Amino acid sequence: MHSQQQGWAEQQDALAEFGQFALSCIDLDLILQRACELVARGLQTPIAKIMQTIPESDELLIRAAVGLPRDIATTGVTKVPGGHGSAAGYTLVEGEPIVSHIPTETRFQVSEVVRRADVVVSANVVIGATGEAFGTLEVDSLAERTFTQADISFLQNYANLLAAALDRHKAHRERVANAEERSILLRELQHRTQNDLAIITSMLRMEARRAKRSETRRRLESVGHRVEALSLVYRRLYVTGVTDAVNLSAYLDELVKRRFLMHGLEHDDAVKLDLHLTPVEVDHSQAVAVGLIVNELVTNCLKYAFPLRQGTVTVTLERVEPGKARLTVADDGIGMPDDQVRGHGIGLELTPVLAKMASGDFTLEQRDAGTAGHLVFYIPDLRGGGSKPL
DSSP states (O other), X not given: OHHHHHHHHHHHXXXXXXXXXXXXXXXXXXHHHHHHHHHHHXXXXXXXXXXXXXXXXXXXXXXXXXXXXXXXOOTTTOEEEOGGGSHHXXXXXXXXXXXXXXXXXXXXXXOXXXXXXXXXXXXXXXXXOGGGOOEXXXXXXXXXXXXXXHHHHHHHHHHHHHHXXXXXXXXXXXXXXXXXXXXXXXXXXHHHHHHHHHHHHHHHHHHHHHOSSXXXXXXXXXXXXXXXXXXXXXXXXXXXXXXXXXXXXXXXXHHHHHHHHHTTOOTTSSEEXXXXXXXXXXXXXXXHHHHHHHHHHHHHIIIIIOXXXXXXXXXXXXXXXXXXXXXXXXXXXXXXXXXXXXXXXXXXXXXXXXXXXXXXXXXXXXXXXXXXXXXXXXXXXXXXXXXXXX
C-alpha cells in the first residue's frame, strides 16, 4: 500500500513538473525530450518514446526518446511502420490505449526497434485527438509487468497535457510567423515610402531651382526640408528593421546636422551647433512630429538669428520627470522677426498641431539674446513590446 501511494505521488510530481516546464519552454524538442524523461520516471520504465505521425506517410518518426541505445534508434531520424506494423501505429488505428505483451502479440507486427530493444511489455496512448493526432506516447518494460488502470490513466493524462503543450507551441509558432510576415510587409512599405519621399524631395529641389520668384523658391525649399525630415525617419526604420520604436536622440542628431549642412554650415563655421541629447525612445508618429518641429525651429534659427553668421544653436533633449521629456531649440542671436514669433510663418503655424501629435505642449520664449522653443511631451513605455531602438 505504501509503495502504491509512493508511486502515485511520483506520478503526480511528474505531471506537475512537466506542466511547469511546458509553460516556460518554447523549444519543442526540449519539451518532447523532457516529457519522455518524466513519464519514464513516473511509471518507472527504462524506455519512453514519442512517436510522431508523418504527413502523407504510413510511417512514424521516433521524435524523442529515453532509454533507447543509439545502435538501435536515433531520435529525429529512425522511423517505424505505421498501421498494423507497430504498437504505436496500431494504437493510432484503434484510437485508444493499447497494452501489449510483445512475445505473444498477434494483433499487429512488432517493429524492429521494439524487438531489438528486448521489450517485453509496452503501453501506448494517443497524443491529441484521434483524427488529428500528433502521434503516440509509449513506455516499454524490459521485464514482465502489469500496467494497471491507474498507470494507463496517468499515461493518458500525461499525453493530454503534452497535447495541450503542443497546441500552445503551434499557436506560438503561428503568432511568430504572422508577426514576421507583418514585419516584412511593413519593411517593404517603409522602403517604398522612403523611395517615394526621395523622389518628391528631388522634384521639389528641381522646381525650386527653376522658380523665378525668390518667395516661391523659398517655399519650395521649405517644403522639401519637411519632406526630407519625414524621409529620414523611414530611412532609419528600414535600415535597422525596427518598426515601432525610434531612438529620438539619434534621429535628431542626424536631422539637425543635415540641416546645418543644407545651409552650407560646416563644423568650423562661426555658427556653432551644441547638442545635448539624452537617449529617449518614442514611437514612429511621435518621432515624425518632433522631427518636424525641430526642423522648423532649427531652420528659423539659421535663417533669421545670425545675420553676421556668428552664434550658437543649442538643441537639448532631456528627461524632466518619469514619463516626460523636454526638447529645447535655442539660439543666442538676434532672434526671429515679430511676424515669425506671432506664428505668421507656415512652419510655426503648424507647430501647435505637431505638438499635439507628439503628445506634448509647445511654447516659444523670447530671450535677451535669441529665441528658444520648448516642447514638453509624454514618453510612451515601449519596453513591453520587445523593440530595440533605432
